[in-house]
Amino acid sequence: METKKSRKSxxxxxxxxxxxxxxxxxxxFYTYWNSAPAEQTCASCHEISSRVTSLSHSxxxxxxxxxxxxxxxxxxxxxxxxxxxxxxxxxxxxKPDEVRxxxxxxxxxxxxxxxxxxxxxxxxxxxxxxxxxSHIFLDEKHNSVEQLNYDCLRCHGMFYExxxxxxxxxxxxxxxxxxxxxxxxxxxxxPCSACHSIHVDGEIAQIPDYANPSEIFYNRDGKxxxxxxxxxxxxxxxxxxxxxKPNITHEGKNIMVSDDPMMRNCVQCxxxxxxxxxxxxxxxxxxxxxxxxxxxxxxxxxxxxxxNSCIKCHPSISNCNLDVTTMNTTYANTDSPNxxxxxxxxxxxxDGSKKSVFAQNCIxxxxxxPDTQ
Numbered sequence: 001m002e003t004k005k006s007r008k009s010x011x012x013x014x015x016x017x018x019x020x021x022x023x024x025x026x027x028x029f030y031t032y033w034n035s036a037p038a039e040q041t042c043a044s045c046h047e048i049s050s051r052v053t054s055l056s057h058s059x060x061x062x063x064x065x066x067x068x069x070x071x072x073x074x075x076x077x078x079x080x081x082x083x084x085x086x087x088x089x090x091x092x093x094x095k096p097d098e099v100r101x102x103x104x105x106x107x108x109x110x111x112x113x114x115x116x117x118x119x120x121x122x123x124x125x126x127x128x129x130x131x132x133x134s135h136i137f138l139d140e141k142h143n144s145v146e147q148l149n150y151d152c153l154r155c156h157g158m159f160y161e162x163x164x165x166x167x168x169x170x171x172x173x174x175x176x177x178x179x180x181x182x183x184x185x186x187x188x189x190x191p192c193s194a195c196h197s198i199h200v201d202g203e204i205a206q207i208p209d210y211a212n213p214s215e216i217f218y219n220r221d222g223k224x225x226x227x228x229x230x231x232x233x234x235x236x237x238x239x240x241x242x243x244x245k246p247n248i249t250h251e252g253k254n255i256m257v258s259d260d261p262m263m264r265n266c267v268q269c270x271x272x273x274x275x276x277x278x279x280x281x282x283x284x285x286x287x288x289x290x291x292x293x294x295x296x297x298x299x300x301x302x303x304x305x306x307x308n309s310c311i312k313c314h315p316s317i318s319n320c321n322l323d324v325t326t327m328n329t330t331y332a333n334t335d336s337p338n339x340x341x342x343x344x345x346x347x348x349x350x351d352g353s354k355k356s357v358f359a360q361n362c363i364x365x366x367x368x369x370p371d372t373q
Contacts, residue, residue, distance in 0.1 A: 047090075047099045048099060051099065051199060052065070054199040054200075054201075055198070055199050057201050057202075058198060058199050058200055058201060058202050058226075059202035059203060059204050059205075059226055060198045060199075060202075061204070062204065063198075067112065068109050068112040068113075068198060069105075069109065069112075070108070070112075071083075072084075075108075100235055101159075102159070102161055103159035103160055103161060103187075106159045106191055106193050107187060107188070107191060109192075109193065109198075110188075110191045110192045110193065113192045113196075113198075117192075120301075120302045121192075121302075123300070123301070123302035123303035123305075124192070124302045124303065126303050126305075127302060127303040127304040127305065128304055129190045129194075129302075129304060130188055130190070131156075131188070131189055131190065132184075132185065132186050132187055132188050132189060133156075133157065133167070133179060133184040133185055133186075133187055133189055134179065134184075134185040134186065135189075136152075136156045136157075136189050137152070137156070137167065137168050137177065137179065138177050138178070138179065140175055140177075143173065143175065143177055144173050144174070144175065145173065146173075147171060147172065147173050148164055148168055148171040148177075149164060149171070150163065150164050152164060153167075153232060154232050154233075154269075155189075155190070155194075155268075155269035156189040156190065157189050157232075158189075158190070158193075158194050158230045158232045159191070159193070159194075159230075159232075166180060166181075167179065167180060167181070167184065168180065193230060193237075194229075194230050195227055195228070195229065195230075195265060196226070196227060196228065197228045197230075197237035199237075200226055200227075200228050200237060200239055201226075201239065202226035203223065208220070225239075225240050225241065225261055225262050227239070227240045227261075227262060227265055228240060228265075229243060229264075229265050229268045240261040240262060240264050240265045241261045243261070243264035243265065243268070244264065245257060245259070245264060246263075246264065246267045246271075246272075246276070246285065247276055248272060248276050248277075248278050248283065248285045248287075249275075249276055249277055249278060250277070250278040250279075250287055250342075255278060255285065255287045255291055256291050256292040257285060257292070258286075258292055258293060258294035258295075258297075260294035260295075260296060260297075262294065262295070262296050263294045263295050263296065266284075266295045267283070267285065269282065270282045270283060270284050270295075271283060272285070278342065279339070279341075279342055284341045285341070285342075286341055286342065287341075287342040287344075288342045288343050288344030288345075288347070289343060289344055289345060290340075290341065290342070290343070297309070297312070297313075298312070306331075309331075310324050310325050310331065311325075327348075328348065329343050
């Protein structure tokens with residue numbers, strides 16, 4: 001006759017065997033899922049298959065999905081719950097036409113970007129595009145002049161899922177202003193994904209043909225920029241080579257705009273007014289002595305630093321016999337009336353006389369400027 005003690009012992013034994021079995025089954029499935037090709041795992045769900053296909057044509061084709069998106073256990077219970085809800089939704093028939101990440105997930109992916117692209121991430125962190133929600137939406141100087149509105153989120157908060165009404169408690173030009181969700185304060189408004197999609201078409205960098213030196217530099221095939229602009233209203237990334245070249249006017253005439261497709265990305269946010277007039281709204285399209293230049297000719301990628309921009313093109317002494325870095329422009333002095341983006345010769349040489357103009361408008365001395373002597 002089975003005793004109470006033996007029944008308890010049998011129950012414990014069976015429980016241990018069942019637990020070990022569950023662990024083995026789960027471990028085997030988890031190991032398979034993380035080692036099998038994406039076509040047999042992620043792409044097996046039709047909602048994800050298009051993303052896997054696009055990844056196979058990108059420069060990240062050799063990077064596995066989990067390297068960027070993590071696994072069900074990457075972030076403990078949080079990611080386990082998130083993935084479980086996706087499976088439950090799938091089984092219930094809630095199958096979206098296209099799977100899209102929310103802002104929290106985009107920011108999580110950005111941490112994955114930083115692991116590989118450490119230099120680019122550090123430069124982005126040091127530049128203006130790393131501004132967070134507090135920097136942008138609690139700026140008293142800006143908010144008192146321009147009223148907060150929906151269009152702010154087109155560039156500053158592309159992945160924010162709600163409206164401006166749910167972001168800031170006051171949209172008038174009279175403060176104070178406060179973020180309704182305090183967690184947003186330190187979150188970046190322009191993360192990596194604002195200009196980059198890891199699924200965009202692109203080629204893996206190749207070692208050049210050292211047997212043909214000319215192929216390394218002069219005759220090397222051009223590489224399509226792997227940059228894209230995220231359109232908040234459509235929730236899609238548009239590659240820069242598919243963006244329209246901007247048409248900018250000054251005094252009723254079209255100005256020359258660079259053919260650099262990267263500049264088309266810049267002008268999406270740094271855009272002129274409805275009539276495309278140069279220097280209106282946030283437009284910084286070069287004109288004057290810099291007409292035709294691309295933004296990237298002066299600004300470093302990711303950091304947007306333009307500190308060394310002059311030396312890239314100019315000798316130390318210009319045609320005016322002056323160091324261009326000390327001329328009376330916003331490059332040398334932010335309070336200068338001569339904006340470096342559209343400064344022209346006539347801004348200083350108003351009457352054709354170098355002597356009078358140099359003395360009045362240029363940051364120089366008679367000792368280093370022979371024309372004023």
